[in-house]
Amino acid sequence: MKNEEASWTICLECQGRGKKGQRLSKKVRLRYQAALDQFEKTNEGKVPVRPKPHLNPCLNCSGSGLVHAASPPIADKENLPHVAIIGAGIGGVALAVACLHRGIPFTLFERDNNFEARSQGYGLTLQQASKAIAGLGIFSLEEGVISTRHLVHTTEGKVIGEWGVRKWIPSEAKTFSKRSNVHIARQSLRLALLKQLGGHDMVQWGHQLIDFTTSEEGSVDLNFQVNAELKSFKADLVVGADGIRSSVRRLLIGEDTTPLRYLGCIVILGICPMSALEGIDSSLLDSATVFQTANGNERIYIMPFTLDSVMWQLSFPMDEDEAKKLSAQGNQALKEEACRRTQWHDPIPQILAATQETQISGYPVYDRELLKSELLAKAGKVTLIGDAAHPMSPFKGQGANQALLDALALARGISKGCRPLSQWRKSGLRESVLTEFESEMLKRSAIKVKDSAEAAEFLHSDIVLHEGDEPRGRCIKKKEL
Template sequence: MHKPISKNTNWCFCPDCLGRGKKNSKRHKKSNSKDEIAIKKPKQLQQKICKTCLGSGLIASENPPHPNCKTFPKVAIIGGGIGGMALAVACLHRGIPFTVYERDTSFNARSQGYGLTLQQASKAIKGLGISSLEEGVISTKHVVHKTNGEVIGEWGMRKWVGAEETKKPKRTNIHIARQTLRLKLWEQLKNCDSIKWGHDLINLQTNAEGVALKFRVNNEIKTTQAHLVVGADGIRSCVRKLLFGNQISPLRYLNCMVILGICELNKLEDVESDLLDGATVFQTANGTDRIYIMPFTKDTIMWQFSFPVTETTAKALSKKGAQVLKEETVKRANWHSPIPQVLKNTELSRISGYPVYDRKLLTPEVFENNCNITLLGDAAHPMSPFKGQGANQALLDALSLARSIFINCRRSDQWRINGLRQSILSNFETEMIDRCAAKVKGSAEAAKLLHSAAILKPADKPRR
């Protein structure tokens, strides 16, 4: 029997499934040998959930595994956002030696964004040692309106009447502040002395031992060495720029900008609206502009206002500060209640805005000359926020890479002989790119659809 889970539980990989969360089902040998001869391509083995770890790939332990420097490659993770922290945690659980290098001087040095919705990754977070998200809010209803408040779309597990009769969905969407999730990851790393704050990467140089990294730290230049470098440093990734320059898949403007805000629910106590029940997501659009409002925490809601605008105007607006951004939103979104009240009661300190970009997805071939360097998250496949997929895919990337390192390096020195690209990276990147291709494309398409007349077509299904 494994140690019971508590708030301070440590984790290590499950020995029964080797940290994968799934095991191959046993195949019964067929009595008819002709069947075997006829099969030219072997069928993929069916997998089942590991009963030992219940699919997480982890078991509770007294302490996390010690870093195994003799067996595994030393990993340098550039960027301490959600993707970088997730990879660090996944390495920690498997005894893979790692160091996170973050240019910020501390965990709270700057804002780490607004809210995110855990979709596919709501199950994956258990594979990152997060057994529960008390701070998360589950939405059970989604409503789309015209600007006069007319409902043109409605879906979700809850209805206004007969909620008790609705079936429990296979997957729920959990809304949580990005910084809260990042904190959940960081708390597992605080005692391992493997996060280096204030490290600004300035150069990478491959060599016989792997990669030499050069950082600027407090106006000094420091160097270090790693077998593998992972760029998890966001849409304007320094690692990506050092690898490819700005010529390959440059930033692609999606012809709109977003303005974001967080409003405290206690400032809306005099507003009567079922849309503010803390479990409803709603959006309103006029065929050009659109606002999306969702639970942020149990006490706050987050809004995202987006509209088409030239890149030059978007850049200029984003630099003018919160007051101008708020005025722009109030002017454009003077729509049905409770939207005006939400905007009015949002403090300037909780408003920001930016132009929306993505990049054309890289191909696996682009990486082939980079034997010991790879990317994940927004550094690899940035996408618009309109599908809510960026953080989800970054978490899946991190777990996928850590599992691949562990499985392919734990019993063999072949990675030292054949190289990390052949042993790990090519397969990891191919899987990541295949998984994210539809997400990048769909997110770009959503940027067009949500700001067009198509969003106003009545339909009880998602617009994003």
């Protein structure tokens, strides 16, 4: 199914969830009722949990939760909460798109003055979120590149690990039934989401959040700095989607409660066009292979960025002050450091040497301690998604994936919790939507934050040199079991 110049709305058969619950069998219903009757008679033990029906993909919408519409749904300002989304990165724009499909009124604010103001990172890999983007009306990514082979090398070029469908299927095969990772430039995915939203004009650019307070009427009053002027805005719900240094999070729970946590290493990133590598014959540069090379200290990861370029990510342990200093020295210093540390097997030295300094950046790697539900329980009509809620290291490629899942889950939660007759204004959005959403989000993302932090350590140790046809670190999981 290809993207079309079309509007979308939620599938009424599954209420936009993409799945439909099977009817519980009579046997299961009777067993639950008997257990409930017994509990009510004796009042002993735990209250029986009502069984949940098994969910199957909705056939009407092919599991996306969306169906074609003649025009975008009209925002239901009378019955649904107006959502102020702070941050127009991947998570913020995705939430706006999901709200649009459900008729949820929203306003999307971004502190940058325009789309090109920042690079918004380099490339990302869609994993669990590959299905989630269909729930955002994106059924194909023209700029996306699918990898079908992953290799791990020593610095001499010896292969110590290989996986992916091409390990078992001939390389000339064109289609694969197994799930594959999709690699795409972050800005390309962001642009695809903006197109679903209706274009750049749907974003309130140049709005720097100053503060917010809850008014006597129950709305949230937000103040923004716009071109040196102060502007105010009212909303029923505020969502911080403004990244690892989130202003919403700082205003909500403070910086000292869960400060940035340095993970002991620095990352240097670069993008190299294939045209700069003419004359270099390597099967690793076939636009469908991801490879990494490590020595127990430094580690480089190289993946397709587009069909005619690759992205590389070099990381290594470094004292925090030294990492900040190196990052501040600029592109030339970062390139020199990267080249000095990677005189390894071909085509790594050639790729780094051919990368223009303007396409190189570097930064110390941080995350935060896991956010506890209790810290958000008193947040009222404010919540967080993506890196604002659960920042993590880039080593498991989960940041954008989790942000997309957060956005879709929150929009679905608003649509469900604020449906007609729900009386959400009386009970409050926290009880109607946010408590359940945050509990699910934090539980889902916790393992990703933990695994990403562990990866920052083991990818720069001898564990990465473990011989085995599996992702690095899986041997640790096996030992723990």
